[in-house]
Amino acid sequence: MTKNEKNTKQLILAALMAAFTCVATMIIKIPTPTFGYIHLGDGMVLLCGIIFGPFIGGLSAGIGSMFSDIFSGYASWAPATFIIKALTAGIMGFLFRMLKQKMSARGNSICVIIGGLAGETIMVVGYFLYETALAAFSSGGFTKAALYAGAVSSATGIPFNIIQGVVGIVIALALLPVLLQISDIRSQILNNPENQSKASL
Numbered sequence: 001m002t003k004n005e006k007n008t009k010q011l012i013l014a015a016l017m018a019a020f021t022c023v024a025t026m027i028i029k030i031p032t033p034t035f036g037y038i039h040l041g042d043g044m045v046l047l048c049g050i051i052f053g054p055f056i057g058g059l060s061a062g063i064g065s066m067f068s069d070i071f072s073g074y075a076s077w078a079p080a081t082f083i084i085k086a087l088t089a090g091i092m093g094f095l096f097r098m099l100k101q102k103m104s105a106r107g108n109s110i111c112v113i114i115g116g117l118a119g120e121t122i123m124v125v126g127y128f129l130y131e132t133a134l135a136a137f138s139s140g141g142f143t144k145a146a147l148y149a150g151a152v153s154s155a156t157g158i159p160f161n162i163i164q165g166v167v168g169i170v171i172a173l174a175l176l177p178v179l180l181q182i183s184d185i186r187s188q189i190l191n192n193p194e195n196q197s198k199a200s201l
Contacts, residue, residue, distance in 0.1 A: 010052070013188060014060040017048050021064030021085075026072055032160040041065060042123065042164055043171025045085050046116050049093030050176065051188050057093040062086030076134070084126035092119040112173050120165030127161055128154050 025041030032038060041064075048061035065085035069078040095115035103111060128151075135150030136142050179185045 009184065010056070010188065013184065014052055014056055017044065017051065018060045018064035020044050021048060021061055022068045022071070025065060025068035029072070032157065036157060036160065038160055038164045038167070040167065040171060041068060042088070042120065042168025043175065045089050046092045046112070046119060046168055046172040047175060047179065049089035049091070049115070049119065050096050050112070050172070051179070051185060052093065053097060054090040054093040058086035058090035061089035080126070080130040084123055084130070087126065088119040088123045091122055092116060108176060109173055112176060113169060116169035116172060120168060123165055124158060124161045128158055131157060
């Protein structure tokens with residue numbers, strides 16, 4: 001297979017993962033008291049990072065998650081979602097590959113858990129900061145009082161985002177062994193240019 005063919009296949013797979021991320025985010029939504037919702041998309045976000053690495057995986061996850069916000073009527077959150085989910089997948093992709101250099105095939109779960117915890121921490125903190133800024137802006141500006149009030153109101157969403165993050169890690173743990181049975185996905189993880197170790201999964 002030529003380099004162009006490999007790049008085309010990678011582009012197609014990345015686009016498919018972005019679409020799956022969008023659908024997984026939209027298909028099951030559990031509303032929260034903070035007017036957000038808990039969804040299954042974070043599992044796909046983490047898998048984007050695992051499969052494609054920090055850069056391409058981040059773009060795939062960010063684009064898919066961003067479109068889910070746009071299609072679901074949360075357009076004002078779309079820019080933040082793109083950045084936050086891209087960082088979540090990027091951190092996962094970076095840590096998964098780094099840790100795989102030091103672990104055997106049986107270390108996949110540990111790599112997913114550690115990378116997932118780090119990535120989902122970015123998600124929780126990122127949404128807290130954005131919601132705080134959004135609340136402060138809507139109440140008149142970025143004064144200390146407005147930021148404090150925004151932080152207090154935004155903190156109520158933290159437990160729900162933590163639940164979403166944990167669900168995402170569980171989904172990634174459950175689906176990764178299945179995806180590794182697909183030769184194109186397995187090859188993508190093993191031969192990703194961002195994966196310098198070429199370690200056996």
